[in-house]
Amino acid sequence: MKTDDLVSLLSTNLEPVDRRSVARTLYVALAAGTIVALGLALIGLGVRSDLMMARAVIFLVVKLSFAVAIVSLALAYLTRLARPGGERKIPYLLVALPFLVIVAFAAISLGLAPSSHWDKMIVGDQWLECLLSIPIIAIVPFAATIWAVRRAAPTNLVRAGTFAGLVAGGVSATAYALHCTDDSLPFVAVWYGGTIVLCTLAGAALGPRLLRW
Amino acid sequence: MTTHEIELKALMLASLDGDAASHRALLDRLSRRLRAYYKGKLARIGRGAAEAEDLVQEAVLAIHLKRHTYDPAEPLTPWVHAIARYKLIDFLRRTRTSVADVPIDEADSMVAHDDNLGAESTYDLKRLMQRLPEKMRCSIEAVKLDGLSVSEAAVRCGISESGVKVNIHRGLKTLAALITKEARA
Numbered sequence: 001m002k003t004d005d006l007v008s009l010l011s012t013n014l015e016p017v018d019r020r021s022v023a024r025t026l027y028v029a030l031a032a033g034t035i036v037a038l039g040l041a042l043i044g045l046g047v048r049s050d051l052m053m054a055r056a057v058i059f060l061v062v063k064l065s066f067a068v069a070i071v072s073l074a075l076a077y078l079t080r081l082a083r084p085g086g087e088r089k090i091p092y093l094l095v096a097l098p099f100l101v102i103v104a105f106a107a108i109s110l111g112l113a114p115s116s117h118w119d120k121m122i123v124g125d126q127w128l129e130c131l132l133s134i135p136i137i138a139i140v141p142f143a144a145t146i147w148a149v150r151r152a153a154p155t156n157l158v159r160a161g162t163f164a165g166l167v168a169g170g171v172s173a174t175a176y177a178l179h180c181t182d183d184s185l186p187f188v189a190v191w192y193g194g195t196i197v198l199c200t201l202a203g204a205a206l207g208p209r210l211l212r213w
Numbered sequence: 214m215t216t217h218e219i220e221l222k223a224l225m226l227a228s229l230d231g232d233a234a235s236h237r238a239l240l241d242r243l244s245r246r247l248r249a250y251y252k253g254k255l256a257r258i259g260r261g262a263a264e265a266e267d268l269v270q271e272a273v274l275a276i277h278l279k280r281h282t283y284d285p286a287e288p289l290t291p292w293v294h295a296i297a298r299y300k301l302i303d304f305l306r307r308t309r310t311s312v313a314d315v316p317i318d319e320a321d322s323m324v325a326h327d328d329n330l331g332a333e334s335t336y337d338l339k340r341l342m343q344r345l346p347e348k349m350r351c352s353i354e355a356v357k358l359d360g361l362s363v364s365e366a367a368v369r370c371g372i373s374e375s376g377v378k379v380n381i382h383r384g385l386k387t388l389a390a391l392i393t394k395e396a397r398a
Contacts, residue, residue, distance in 0.1 A: 001270065001333060001334050001336045001337060001338040002333050002334075003244050003248075003269055003270055003273065003334065004241075005338065006270050006273060006274070006338070007240040007241055007273065008237065009338075009353075009357045009358065010236070010240060010273070010274070010277045010385070011228075011233050011234075011236040012233065012356065012357045012358075012360055013233065013356045013363065014228065014231050014232070014233040014236050015231055015378065015382075016229065016231030017229045017231075017280055017281045018281060019229060019281065019283075019284075021281045022282050082282065083282045083284060083292070084282060084292050084293075084296045084299065085287075085291045085292050085294065088291070152279070152281075152282045153275070153279040153282045153296070155295045155296070155298070155299040212303075213279075
Protein backbone atom coordinates (compact mmCIF):
# COMPACT_ATOMS: atom_id res chain seq x y z
CA MET A 1 0.00 0.00 0.00
CA LYS A 2 1.29 3.45 -0.88
CA THR A 3 1.28 6.00 1.92
CA ASP A 4 -0.35 8.45 -0.47
CA ASP A 5 -3.30 6.07 -0.88
CA LEU A 6 -3.64 5.72 2.87
CA VAL A 7 -3.61 9.51 3.28
CA SER A 8 -6.39 9.95 0.71
CA LEU A 9 -8.38 7.14 2.29
CA LEU A 10 -8.17 8.83 5.67
CA SER A 11 -8.98 12.33 4.47
CA THR A 12 -11.97 11.60 2.26
CA ASN A 13 -15.24 12.78 3.85
CA LEU A 14 -13.60 13.71 7.12
CA GLU A 15 -15.74 14.04 10.24
CA PRO A 16 -15.15 16.82 12.78
CA VAL A 17 -13.74 15.69 16.11
CA ASP A 18 -14.81 16.55 19.65
CA ARG A 19 -11.74 18.14 21.24
CA ARG A 20 -12.88 17.58 24.80
CA SER A 21 -13.58 13.88 24.46
CA VAL A 22 -10.48 12.69 26.36
CA ALA A 23 -11.37 14.47 29.59
CA ARG A 24 -15.09 13.81 29.22
CA THR A 25 -14.64 10.07 28.67
CA LEU A 26 -12.45 9.92 31.77
CA TYR A 27 -14.97 11.81 33.91
CA VAL A 28 -17.86 9.65 32.74
CA ALA A 29 -15.91 6.45 33.42
CA LEU A 30 -14.85 7.72 36.83
CA ALA A 31 -18.43 8.71 37.71
CA ALA A 32 -19.65 5.23 36.77
CA GLY A 33 -16.83 3.60 38.73
CA THR A 34 -17.59 5.78 41.76
CA ILE A 35 -21.28 4.84 41.69
CA VAL A 36 -20.42 1.13 41.68
CA ALA A 37 -17.85 1.62 44.46
CA LEU A 38 -20.36 3.55 46.61
CA GLY A 39 -22.99 0.89 45.92
CA LEU A 40 -20.64 -1.88 47.05
CA ALA A 41 -19.65 -0.02 50.20
CA LEU A 42 -23.16 1.11 51.17
CA ILE A 43 -25.08 -2.03 50.23
CA GLY A 44 -22.36 -4.63 50.77
CA LEU A 45 -20.88 -3.19 53.96
CA GLY A 46 -23.38 -0.58 55.14
CA VAL A 47 -22.85 3.03 56.20
CA ARG A 48 -21.37 3.53 59.67
CA SER A 49 -24.17 3.72 62.24
CA ASP A 50 -22.69 6.31 64.58
CA LEU A 51 -22.96 9.36 62.34
CA MET A 52 -25.00 11.17 65.00
CA MET A 53 -21.77 11.75 66.92
CA ALA A 54 -19.56 14.74 66.16
CA ARG A 55 -16.36 12.70 66.51
CA ALA A 56 -17.55 10.20 63.87
CA VAL A 57 -18.45 13.02 61.49
CA ILE A 58 -15.07 14.73 61.97
CA PHE A 59 -13.18 11.54 61.20
CA LEU A 60 -15.38 10.80 58.21
CA VAL A 61 -14.53 14.26 56.87
CA VAL A 62 -10.79 13.66 57.47
CA LYS A 63 -10.88 10.34 55.59
CA LEU A 64 -12.95 11.76 52.77
CA SER A 65 -10.65 14.79 52.37
CA PHE A 66 -7.61 12.52 52.18
CA ALA A 67 -9.18 10.25 49.57
CA VAL A 68 -10.79 13.00 47.51
CA ALA A 69 -7.54 15.01 47.45
CA ILE A 70 -5.78 11.97 46.01
CA VAL A 71 -8.49 11.40 43.41
CA SER A 72 -8.48 15.04 42.26
CA LEU A 73 -4.70 15.27 41.95
CA ALA A 74 -4.35 11.87 40.27
CA LEU A 75 -7.20 12.59 37.86
CA ALA A 76 -5.66 15.90 36.82
CA TYR A 77 -2.42 14.10 35.93
CA LEU A 78 -4.18 11.18 34.29
CA THR A 79 -5.99 13.46 31.83
CA ARG A 80 -2.52 14.60 30.72
CA LEU A 81 -0.96 11.15 30.75
CA ALA A 82 -3.77 9.84 28.53
CA ARG A 83 -2.49 12.03 25.67
CA PRO A 84 0.65 11.37 23.60
CA GLY A 85 3.61 13.14 25.16
CA GLY A 86 1.56 14.07 28.24
CA GLU A 87 4.15 12.49 30.51
CA ARG A 88 6.44 15.49 30.06
CA LYS A 89 6.37 18.44 32.43
CA ILE A 90 4.33 16.88 35.22
CA PRO A 91 5.24 17.72 38.82
CA TYR A 92 4.70 14.12 39.95
CA LEU A 93 5.81 14.70 43.52
CA LEU A 94 2.71 16.78 44.18
CA VAL A 95 0.60 13.60 44.44
CA ALA A 96 2.67 12.59 47.45
CA LEU A 97 1.33 15.65 49.30
CA PRO A 98 -1.89 14.08 50.70
CA PHE A 99 0.17 11.10 51.88
CA LEU A 100 2.78 13.33 53.54
CA VAL A 101 0.09 15.39 55.26
CA ILE A 102 -1.73 12.35 56.68
CA VAL A 103 1.55 10.76 57.81
CA ALA A 104 2.59 14.01 59.51
CA PHE A 105 -0.76 14.26 61.35
CA ALA A 106 -0.53 10.57 62.26
CA ALA A 107 2.93 11.10 63.74
CA ILE A 108 1.72 14.11 65.74
CA SER A 109 -1.25 12.18 67.11
CA LEU A 110 1.01 9.28 68.09
CA GLY A 111 3.37 11.72 69.77
CA LEU A 112 0.52 13.17 71.84
CA ALA A 113 -0.71 9.75 72.97
CA PRO A 114 0.89 7.45 75.55
CA SER A 115 2.90 4.72 73.86
CA SER A 116 0.67 2.03 75.38
CA HIS A 117 -2.13 3.23 73.03
CA TRP A 118 -0.01 3.05 69.90
CA ASP A 119 -0.88 -0.54 69.00
CA LYS A 120 -4.57 0.14 69.19
CA MET A 121 -4.26 3.40 67.23
CA ILE A 122 -2.32 1.83 64.37
CA VAL A 123 -3.94 -1.58 64.11
CA GLY A 124 -7.50 -0.56 64.98
CA ASP A 125 -10.37 -3.06 65.06
CA GLN A 126 -10.91 -3.63 61.37
CA TRP A 127 -7.50 -3.49 59.75
CA LEU A 128 -8.07 -6.75 57.85
CA GLU A 129 -11.44 -5.61 56.54
CA CYS A 130 -9.85 -2.35 55.37
CA LEU A 131 -6.90 -4.17 53.79
CA LEU A 132 -9.24 -6.36 51.76
CA SER A 133 -12.10 -3.95 51.06
CA ILE A 134 -10.21 -1.06 49.49
CA PRO A 135 -8.45 -3.17 46.80
CA ILE A 136 -11.64 -5.16 46.06
CA ILE A 137 -13.87 -2.08 45.80
CA ALA A 138 -11.17 -0.52 43.57
CA ILE A 139 -11.52 -3.17 40.85
CA VAL A 140 -14.52 -1.66 39.05
CA PRO A 141 -13.27 1.97 39.17
CA PHE A 142 -9.90 0.70 37.92
CA ALA A 143 -11.47 -1.16 35.00
CA ALA A 144 -13.57 1.89 34.11
CA THR A 145 -10.55 4.21 34.26
CA ILE A 146 -8.44 1.86 32.13
CA TRP A 147 -11.27 1.64 29.59
CA ALA A 148 -11.34 5.45 29.34
CA VAL A 149 -7.54 5.80 29.05
CA ARG A 150 -7.48 3.12 26.32
CA ARG A 151 -9.80 5.29 24.23
CA ALA A 152 -7.14 8.02 24.37
CA ALA A 153 -3.47 7.41 23.53
CA PRO A 154 -1.04 7.22 26.46
CA THR A 155 2.61 6.95 25.41
CA ASN A 156 4.01 6.13 28.83
CA LEU A 157 2.02 3.07 29.82
CA VAL A 158 3.64 2.48 33.20
CA ARG A 159 2.89 6.00 34.38
CA ALA A 160 -0.63 6.02 32.94
CA GLY A 161 -1.29 2.67 34.66
CA THR A 162 0.15 4.00 37.92
CA PHE A 163 -2.17 6.98 37.96
CA ALA A 164 -5.17 4.88 36.91
CA GLY A 165 -4.43 2.69 39.95
CA LEU A 166 -4.08 5.74 42.18
CA VAL A 167 -7.40 7.17 40.99
CA ALA A 168 -9.14 3.82 41.56
CA GLY A 169 -7.58 3.40 45.02
CA GLY A 170 -8.69 6.90 45.97
CA VAL A 171 -12.26 6.34 44.77
CA SER A 172 -12.38 3.05 46.64
CA ALA A 173 -11.07 4.63 49.86
CA THR A 174 -13.72 7.35 49.53
CA ALA A 175 -16.44 4.71 49.37
CA TYR A 176 -14.98 2.54 52.14
CA ALA A 177 -14.64 5.55 54.46
CA LEU A 178 -18.44 5.72 54.68
CA HIS A 179 -18.43 2.32 56.37
CA CYS A 180 -15.19 2.30 58.35
CA THR A 181 -15.41 3.03 62.10
CA ASP A 182 -11.70 2.96 62.92
CA ASP A 183 -11.14 6.57 63.90
CA SER A 184 -7.47 7.29 64.37
CA LEU A 185 -5.08 9.16 62.14
CA PRO A 186 -2.34 6.49 62.29
CA PHE A 187 -4.93 3.90 61.16
CA VAL A 188 -5.92 6.05 58.19
CA ALA A 189 -2.28 6.70 57.30
CA VAL A 190 -1.26 3.02 57.43
CA TRP A 191 -4.30 1.17 56.11
CA TYR A 192 -5.87 3.73 53.78
CA GLY A 193 -2.51 5.04 52.61
CA GLY A 194 -1.07 1.52 52.32
CA THR A 195 -3.95 0.02 50.36
CA ILE A 196 -4.08 3.01 48.00
CA VAL A 197 -0.35 2.54 47.37
CA LEU A 198 -1.06 -1.15 46.69
CA CYS A 199 -3.68 -0.21 44.08
CA THR A 200 -1.16 2.21 42.55
CA LEU A 201 1.53 -0.49 42.29
CA ALA A 202 -0.98 -2.89 40.73
CA GLY A 203 -1.82 -0.19 38.18
CA ALA A 204 1.86 0.31 37.35
CA ALA A 205 2.31 -3.44 36.84
CA LEU A 206 -0.82 -3.85 34.70
CA GLY A 207 -0.52 -0.60 32.71
CA PRO A 208 1.81 -1.81 29.95
CA ARG A 209 -0.34 -4.89 29.33
CA LEU A 210 -3.76 -3.24 29.49
CA LEU A 211 -3.06 0.08 27.81
CA ARG A 212 -1.08 -0.91 24.72
CA TRP A 213 -2.50 0.45 21.46
CA MET B 214 8.14 28.62 17.66
CA THR B 215 9.13 27.52 14.17
CA THR B 216 7.10 28.26 11.05
CA HIS B 217 6.64 24.50 10.63
CA GLU B 218 4.94 24.28 14.00
CA ILE B 219 2.67 27.24 13.24
CA GLU B 220 1.63 25.90 9.84
CA LEU B 221 1.16 22.33 10.98
CA LYS B 222 -0.84 23.37 14.01
CA ALA B 223 -3.14 25.51 11.86
CA LEU B 224 -3.70 22.51 9.58
CA MET B 225 -4.41 20.30 12.60
CA LEU B 226 -6.95 22.70 14.08
CA ALA B 227 -8.75 22.92 10.73
CA SER B 228 -8.74 19.16 10.33
CA LEU B 229 -10.19 18.70 13.82
CA ASP B 230 -13.08 20.87 12.61
CA GLY B 231 -13.59 18.44 9.75
CA ASP B 232 -11.75 20.21 6.90
CA ALA B 233 -10.69 17.34 4.63
CA ALA B 234 -8.21 19.38 2.53
CA SER B 235 -6.33 20.48 5.63
CA HIS B 236 -6.34 16.96 6.98
CA ARG B 237 -4.89 15.70 3.75
CA ALA B 238 -2.21 18.39 3.67
CA LEU B 239 -1.37 17.69 7.30
CA LEU B 240 -1.01 13.92 6.88
CA ASP B 241 0.96 14.51 3.70
CA ARG B 242 3.48 16.78 5.37
CA LEU B 243 3.70 14.68 8.50
CA SER B 244 4.25 11.49 6.50
CA ARG B 245 7.30 13.08 4.83
CA ARG B 246 8.75 13.95 8.21
CA LEU B 247 7.91 10.56 9.61
CA ARG B 248 9.59 8.89 6.63
CA ALA B 249 12.82 10.81 7.23
CA TYR B 250 12.58 10.11 10.94
CA TYR B 251 12.02 6.36 10.62
CA LYS B 252 14.50 5.89 7.80
CA GLY B 253 17.16 7.60 9.87
CA LYS B 254 16.41 5.49 12.94
CA LEU B 255 16.12 2.17 11.10
CA ALA B 256 19.25 2.77 9.01
CA ARG B 257 21.26 2.54 12.22
CA ILE B 258 20.09 -1.01 12.83
CA GLY B 259 20.32 -2.02 9.18
CA ARG B 260 16.59 -2.12 8.36
CA GLY B 261 15.17 -1.33 4.95
CA ALA B 262 12.91 1.32 3.48
CA ALA B 263 9.85 -0.94 3.31
CA GLU B 264 9.91 -1.40 7.06
CA ALA B 265 10.29 2.34 7.51
CA GLU B 266 7.23 2.77 5.31
CA ASP B 267 5.28 0.29 7.47
CA LEU B 268 6.06 2.48 10.45
CA VAL B 269 5.14 5.66 8.58
CA GLN B 270 1.72 4.20 7.80
CA GLU B 271 1.17 2.92 11.32
CA ALA B 272 2.01 6.37 12.66
CA VAL B 273 -0.21 8.13 10.08
CA LEU B 274 -3.10 5.83 11.00
CA ALA B 275 -2.47 6.47 14.70
CA ILE B 276 -2.37 10.24 14.15
CA HIS B 277 -5.69 10.01 12.30
CA LEU B 278 -7.45 7.67 14.76
CA LYS B 279 -6.11 9.43 17.86
CA ARG B 280 -6.50 13.00 16.64
CA HIS B 281 -9.10 13.63 19.37
CA THR B 282 -6.26 13.32 21.93
CA TYR B 283 -4.50 16.44 20.64
CA ASP B 284 -4.90 19.29 23.10
CA PRO B 285 -5.12 22.58 21.10
CA ALA B 286 -3.57 24.43 24.04
CA GLU B 287 -0.29 22.56 23.42
CA PRO B 288 2.12 22.71 20.46
CA LEU B 289 1.57 20.01 17.83
CA THR B 290 5.15 18.85 17.19
CA PRO B 291 5.70 17.17 20.59
CA TRP B 292 2.35 15.36 20.22
CA VAL B 293 3.35 13.98 16.82
CA HIS B 294 6.81 13.12 18.05
CA ALA B 295 5.39 11.22 21.04
CA ILE B 296 3.24 9.09 18.71
CA ALA B 297 6.16 8.51 16.30
CA ARG B 298 8.41 7.51 19.18
CA TYR B 299 5.75 5.22 20.71
CA LYS B 300 5.30 3.40 17.40
CA LEU B 301 9.08 3.11 16.98
CA ILE B 302 9.54 1.58 20.44
CA ASP B 303 6.65 -0.79 19.73
CA PHE B 304 8.34 -1.83 16.47
CA LEU B 305 11.73 -2.35 18.13
CA ARG B 306 10.13 -4.43 20.85
CA ARG B 307 8.27 -6.74 18.50
CA THR B 308 11.33 -7.19 16.26
CA ARG B 309 13.37 -7.84 19.41
CA THR B 310 15.82 -5.07 18.70
CA SER B 311 17.48 -3.55 21.69
CA VAL B 312 16.05 -0.10 22.32
CA ALA B 313 19.58 0.92 23.33
CA ASP B 314 20.77 0.57 19.71
CA VAL B 315 18.53 3.36 18.47
CA PRO B 316 18.72 6.84 19.99
CA ILE B 317 14.97 7.40 20.22
CA ASP B 318 14.99 10.67 22.04
CA GLU B 319 16.44 12.90 19.37
CA ALA B 320 13.61 15.02 18.03
CA ASP B 321 15.79 16.85 15.49
CA SER B 322 15.30 14.40 12.64
CA MET B 323 11.56 15.13 12.65
CA VAL B 324 12.43 18.37 10.88
CA ALA B 325 13.90 16.62 7.84
CA HIS B 326 11.81 15.76 4.79
CA ASP B 327 11.70 12.67 2.63
CA ASP B 328 9.51 13.09 -0.44
CA ASN B 329 9.41 9.53 -1.67
CA LEU B 330 5.66 9.59 -2.32
CA GLY B 331 5.62 6.34 -4.25
CA ALA B 332 7.08 4.42 -1.33
CA GLU B 333 5.14 1.29 -0.50
CA SER B 334 4.68 -0.53 2.74
CA THR B 335 4.34 -4.28 2.99
CA TYR B 336 0.62 -3.94 3.85
CA ASP B 337 -1.87 -4.87 1.17
CA LEU B 338 -4.89 -2.61 1.67
CA LYS B 339 -7.24 -4.60 -0.58
CA ARG B 340 -6.41 -7.83 1.19
CA LEU B 341 -6.79 -6.26 4.63
CA MET B 342 -10.13 -4.76 3.59
CA GLN B 343 -11.37 -8.25 2.68
CA ARG B 344 -11.02 -9.20 6.32
CA LEU B 345 -13.38 -6.46 7.51
CA PRO B 346 -17.02 -7.29 8.24
CA GLU B 347 -19.29 -6.59 5.25
CA LYS B 348 -20.89 -3.36 6.53
CA MET B 349 -17.57 -1.83 7.51
CA ARG B 350 -15.99 -2.72 4.19
CA CYS B 351 -18.93 -1.44 2.17
CA SER B 352 -19.04 1.85 4.13
CA ILE B 353 -15.30 2.50 3.81
CA GLU B 354 -15.20 1.58 0.12
CA ALA B 355 -18.19 3.78 -0.69
CA VAL B 356 -17.23 6.88 1.29
CA LYS B 357 -13.44 6.70 1.53
CA LEU B 358 -12.40 5.04 -1.72
CA ASP B 359 -15.22 5.89 -4.15
CA GLY B 360 -15.89 9.32 -2.62
CA LEU B 361 -19.66 8.90 -2.31
CA SER B 362 -21.58 11.03 0.18
CA VAL B 363 -22.74 9.43 3.41
CA SER B 364 -26.36 9.30 2.21
CA GLU B 365 -25.36 7.65 -1.10
CA ALA B 366 -23.28 5.15 0.84
CA ALA B 367 -26.23 4.44 3.10
CA VAL B 368 -28.33 3.47 0.05
CA ARG B 369 -25.56 1.34 -1.43
CA CYS B 370 -24.79 -0.55 1.78
CA GLY B 371 -28.41 -0.79 2.87
CA ILE B 372 -27.89 0.78 6.29
CA SER B 373 -28.75 4.13 7.89
CA GLU B 374 -26.56 7.24 7.52
CA SER B 375 -25.45 7.11 11.14
CA GLY B 376 -24.75 3.41 10.58
CA VAL B 377 -22.36 4.36 7.77
CA LYS B 378 -20.50 6.81 10.01
CA VAL B 379 -20.21 4.31 12.85
CA ASN B 380 -19.06 1.59 10.46
CA ILE B 381 -16.38 3.82 8.93
CA HIS B 382 -15.08 4.75 12.35
CA ARG B 383 -15.05 1.15 13.60
CA GLY B 384 -13.74 -0.11 10.27
CA LEU B 385 -10.70 2.18 10.33
CA LYS B 386 -9.96 1.15 13.89
CA THR B 387 -10.25 -2.50 12.92
CA LEU B 388 -8.00 -1.87 9.93
CA ALA B 389 -5.39 -0.27 12.18
CA ALA B 390 -5.65 -3.25 14.53
CA LEU B 391 -5.21 -5.66 11.59
CA ILE B 392 -2.14 -3.78 10.43
CA THR B 393 -0.63 -3.81 13.92
CA LYS B 394 -1.43 -7.52 14.29
CA GLU B 395 0.11 -8.28 10.92
CA ALA B 396 3.21 -6.32 11.87
CA ARG B 397 3.50 -8.19 15.17
CA ALA B 398 3.03 -11.61 13.60
